[in-house]
Amino acid sequence: MTLIDLANPTRFLSLTARLLPWLAAATAILLLIGLYQSAMAPDDYQQGATVKIMFIHVPNAWLSMFVWGVMSLAALGTLVWRHPLADVAAKAAAPIGAAFTFLALVTGSLWGRPMWGTYWEWDARLTSVLILFLMYLGLIALWRAVEDPSRAARAAAILTLVGAINLPIIKFSVDWWNTLHQPASVMRIGGPSLDRAFLIPLLVMAVAFSLLFVTLHLAAMRNEILRRRVRALQMMQVAQSSQRPA
Amino acid sequence: MSLGPYASFIVTSYLLVAAVVLILIIWIAIDYRRQKQTLHELEAGGVARRSGRSATDIT
Numbered sequence: 365m366t367l368i369d370l371a372n373p374t375r376f377l378s379l380t381a382r383l384l385p386w387l388a389a390a391t392a393i394l395l396l397i398g399l400y401q402s403a404m405a406p407d408d409y410q411q412g413a414t415v416k417i418m419f420i421h422v423p424n425a426w427l428s429m430f431v432w433g434v435m436s437l438a439a440l441g442t443l444v445w446r447h448p449l450a451d452v453a454a455k456a457a458a459p460i461g462a463a464f465t466f467l468a469l470v471t472g473s474l475w476g477r478p479m480w481g482t483y484w485e486w487d488a489r490l491t492s493v494l495i496l497f498l499m500y501l502g503l504i505a506l507w508r509a510v511e512d513p514s515r516a517a518r519a520a521a522i523l524t525l526v527g528a529i530n531l532p533i534i535k536f537s538v539d540w541w542n543t544l545h546q547p548a549s550v551m552r553i554g555g556p557s558l559d560r561a562f563l564i565p566l567l568v569m570a571v572a573f574s575l576l577f578v579t580l581h582l583a584a585m586r587n588e589i590l591r592r593r594v595r596a597l598q599m600m601q602v603a604q605s606s607q608r609p610a
Numbered sequence: 611m612s613l614g615p616y617a618s619f620i621v622t623s624y625l626l627v628a629a630v631v632l633i634l635i636i637w638i639a640i641d642y643r644r645q646k647q648t649l650h651e652l653e654a655g656g657v658a659r660r661s662g663r664s665a666t667d668i669t
Binding site (some may be wrong): 407412413414417421424425459460463466467470474475477478541573576580583584586587590591593594595597598600601604 | 612613614615617618619620622623624626628630633634635638639641642645646648649652653655657659661
């Protein structure tokens with residue numbers, strides 16, 4: 365099967381049906397390994413045991429941006445190549461991305477209270493991530509508000525690409541402005557500054573959450589394709605009933 | 611494993627992540643069943659795709 369074959373929703377569904385059980389199993393195994401390593405990680409000399417929040421906060425924060433990146437590529441697929449699965453991919457990813465962003469905000473807040481003395485600070489990193497969360501909600505609302513899927517797809521794709529401007533702002537907010545949030549400690553020039561005792565569990569959890577996203581995204585895309593088939597059949601049903609003689 | 615004086619913050623964080631991930635999984639599973647059920651009902655009512663293939667056929 366070539367990549368172009370996946371443009372066919374039926375072939376995509378067939379591939380998804382075969383992949384999902386393996387992806388779900390791999391996700392579960394990696395999550396268990398990551399959780400075990402997180403539990404066994406030593407306390408930080410400054411933060412104590414609260415460093416364990418990092419193992420779930422950071423993967424969720426990375427994915428909050430990564431999912432918007434995926435949606436931005438899908439938006440290009442909708443606007444430029446009119447790929448049949450592009451809008452399906454973007455629409456299916458939005459609620460999952462919103463959930464990851466919500467978790468990044470709340471776990472960050474729960475980490476901030478003991479470390480910074482406050483749940484929330486209107487600094488550049490926290491505010492830009494909150495804006496990302498609101499953009500996710502706005503996109504979901506847009507898809508629900510516009511009944512015609514092709515019009516909704518175009519409007520959502522434009523909004524997604526405009527919203528992508530926020531991604532570098534989030535990433536570099538800790539460098540551009542004075543923020544309470546710590547600077548990058550993994551994806552930085554010169555390599556990670558984290559000790560291996562923290563870095564390895566963090567990377568395992570990051571891969572586990574990324575696999576979780578792929579699994580949930582494929583399943584949600586499958587649902588969206590079926591929802592569009594339901595809509596098409598319902599429209600045919602209405603057309604058939606209106607053609608019948610009274 | 612001792613979680614120290616901030617155990618409630620750590621435990622709440624992990625429980626919250628577990629709850630949200632579970633909600634996502636359950637929501638997606640319920641949505642899948644609902645879409646397949648609706649497709650079966652429509653096909654049972656005599657509505658068919660132009661290709662003649664079943665809408666739930668993914669092979």
